[in-house]
Amino acid sequence: MASKTGLRITWLGHATVLVETAKGTNILIDPFMQNNPKYPKDYELPSTIHYVLLSHGHGDHISDAAPVAKKHGSTVVAIYELSDFIKKQGVEKTIGMNLGGTVKLDDMSVTMVDAKHSSGAQDAAGTHYVGVAVGFIITPDEGPVLYHAGDTCVFGDMRLIGELYKPEIAMLPIGGHFTMDPKEGAMAAKLIGCKTVLPIHWGTFPMLTGTPQELASLVDTSVKVVHWSPGETA
Numbered sequence: 001m002a003s004k005t006g007l008r009i010t011w012l013g014h015a016t017v018l019v020e021t022a023k024g025t026n027i028l029i030d031p032f033m034q035n036n037p038k039y040p041k042d043y044e045l046p047s048t049i050h051y052v053l054l055s056h057g058h059g060d061h062i063s064d065a066a067p068v069a070k071k072h073g074s075t076v077v078a079i080y081e082l083s084d085f086i087k088k089q090g091v092e093k094t095i096g097m098n099l100g101g102t103v104k105l106d107d108m109s110v111t112m113v114d115a116k117h118s119s120g121a122q123d124a125a126g127t128h129y130v131g132v133a134v135g136f137i138i139t140p141d142e143g144p145v146l147y148h149a150g151d152t153c154v155f156g157d158m159r160l161i162g163e164l165y166k167p168e169i170a171m172l173p174i175g176g177h178f179t180m181d182p183k184e185g186a187m188a189a190k191l192i193g194c195k196t197v198l199p200i201h202w203g204t205f206p207m208l209t210g211t212p213q214e215l216a217s218l219v220d221t222s223v224k225v226v227h228w229s230p231g232e233t234a
Contacts, residue, residue: 007143013038013230014204015061017171022142023107029053029148030061031068038204040231045072051105054078055150056133057085057121066091077103077110079131085121099134111137113161115152137165144168147192151201154184158191170194173201174215175208182210186218196224198234
């Protein structure tokens with residue numbers, strides 16, 4: 001999504017989103033590329049990815065975090081235990097934080113907020129505890145406040161997220177099975193009070209059956225649901 005302030009949001013399939021601020025800071029959220037059947041294969045990331053944000057430890061959200069960070073010189077931002085897990089994969093620059101915390105990253109502030117989901121990370125040695133699942137509020141110096149919910153069900157404290165941070169644009173998972181479906185997504189949009197929903201985590205695999213069309217039929221008429229395809233800057 002391109003705002004009047006120059007902020008750009010590009011969906012790269014599943015929960016992977018590239019946010020480019022007006023001043024040129026590039027933030028990649030939950031990079032899942034190599035094994036993502038919906039990743040636009042002809043899409044090239046910017047040469048520099050300043051920050052990589054990770055919502056939780058599942059492979060369909062972190063599998064490309066270390067390769068991207070090493071190639072593009074990124075700082076990985078995640079809950080403390082997950083940042084330590086990524087650091088052990090040879091990533092030099094990491095920021096570990098926790099729920100309720102805010103960090104200033106160049107021309108934006110990033111706040112870690114609650115999500116309701118599991119979060120174990122797996123590698124050849126087995127499954128590891130890497131903290132809990134989270135969402136992110138991104139507050140640019142210029143442009144609308146963004147909310148990336150990560151993987152989550154709807155929960156009542158989304159109302160607090162709306163009251164505290166007033167995100168205008170919410171990136172909400174709607175595929176169902178592992179996360180919210182459109183019915184829960186519509187309730188989440190109501191609790192948050194956002195103006196625009198960018199649907200994520202749908203259509204990647206057969207069990208993720210929720211669609212933007214279904215979500216659009218359930219939200220208040222004042223809420224815009226963006227109908228986009230991977231690779232599009234809506």
